Amino acid sequence: MGLNMENDDVEVKSTENKKKPTKKTKEMLEENANKIEELRQEQDSLSAVLMDLDNEENALGEKSALNMSVTHKKFGEGTVIKQDGKYIEVKFADVVKKFVLPGCIADKFLEVADNDTFEYYVKSNEIHKKRMNTELKIKSATFAIQRHEDAIEKLNAKFK
Helix, strand or coil: CHHHHHHHHHHHHHHHHCCCCCHHHHHHHHHHHHHHHHHHHHHHHHHHHHHHHHHHHHHHCCCCCCCCEEEECCCEEEEEEEEECCEEEEEECCCEEEEECCHHHHCCCEECCCHHHHHHHHHHHHHHHHHHHHHHHHHHHHHHHHHHHHHHHHHHHCCC
């Protein structure tokens, strides 16, 4: 019987030696968990924005810039001779230059005579800028979630 008492004492001591989280640590864990939840909700809403932008872009359609006549302030009149995705090559009198659509037209580096074409590229550029901004916010939220998860992991590691 004396032997059992000693074993019971040992067990009590081993559970007593285990650290328990402080009130402040519990608050920090809860704060990090709440922030992660907020960031995930933000990511969900931003994903919905991306879907809306996709729909807007699909509704706008695609216009080929190939063979379009343009004017540049320095190089003068030119014609688009090649289009590879968002990149175009314009043949001017002396030189061939590359530009990036839709910004080169929307930002008036290249001017077009047709107002409808200009409006198309302005809308396309706005959608592009919104998309880039939204994707950046999603990536930022992803990194913030990772930082909060790391903080939770460090706090929990103290009590194992």
